[in-house]
Amino acid sequence: MSFVIGILTVLLVLNCLLLILLVLVQQPKKDTGGGLAFGGAATDALFGAGSGNVLTKVTKYATVAFFLLTVGVAYMQSQQHHGRSSEFGKQVAAQPAAVPPAATTTPTPGAITTPSDTNAPVLSLPPASATPTPAATNTEAPK
Numbered sequence: 001m002s003f004v005i006g007i008l009t010v011l012l013v014l015n016c017l018l019l020i021l022l023v024l025v026q027q028p029k030k031d032t033g034g035g036l037a038f039g040g041a042a043t044d045a046l047f048g049a050g051s052g053n054v055l056t057k058v059t060k061y062a063t064v065a066f067f068l069l070t071v072g073v074a075y076m077q078s079q080q081h082h083g084r085s086s087e088f089g090k091q092v093a094a095q096p097a098a099v100p101p102a103a104t105t106t107p108t109p110g111a112i113t114t115p116s117d118t119n120a121p122v123l124s125l126p127p128a129s130a131t132p133t134p135a136a137t138n139t140e141a142p143k
Contacts, residue, residue, distance in 0.1 A: 005076050012069040015062055022059045
């Protein structure tokens with residue numbers, strides 16, 4: 001797919017260069033303008049007196065080709081991008097899911113639950129008469 005996108009991109013660049021040259025070579029509607037500055041009078045010598053009709057038709061076809069190539073390359077790029085993301089999704093789905101360890105129902109000291117939570121185990125605070133922490137004592141030796 002990327003090879004075709006590369007070929008279409010090269011064709012798009014060549015078409016852009018052709019459009020630039022066609023616009024610069026065309027004769028202006030009046031005798032003054034940018035077309036004369038860039039060699040617009042040379043079209044009469046190359047294609048004859050009716051060169052305006054030939055150049056305008058070629059410009060129209062090149063413009064249509066430009067838009068078709070642009071839309072085609074954009075569509076193929078989006079398809080290639082979505083194809084890569086779906087392949088990633090398939091790889092992620094194919095991997096086994098990590099199962100979290102089973103939840104323990106033993107009460108954790110200090111945990112509090114609300115009565116509205118029916119699935120959670122009922123936990124309580126540790127009793128106040130539990131072993132008290134030793135107070136700071138004087139560690140000096142007797143005299």
